[in-house]
Amino acid sequence: MKTYAIILAAGKGTRFGSNELNKTAVKIGDKSIIQHGIEKLPSHIQKIYVVVGHLKNTVKDAINDNRVIFVEQDKQLGTAH
Helix, strand or coil: CCCEEEEEECCCCCCCCCCCCCHHHCEECCEEHHHHHHHHCCCCCCEEEEEECCCHHHHHHHCCCCCEEEEECCCCCCCCC
């Protein structure tokens, strides 16, 4: 059985207070928040889909995992929709 993961990383993170980085790209120690999360996923997960939008390149640059496939969210809908 194939197992996948989806990580939502498209938000603006306005409450986080960073205008230069997506909140998932902020580092804790030597790794980004999103990289820490990816490393906690079980090893049997074959593909990880990461939904990117706001400051998408900072998210892409923050990830080092060949299982990741990026999906771009063109229109920001927010969490209220």
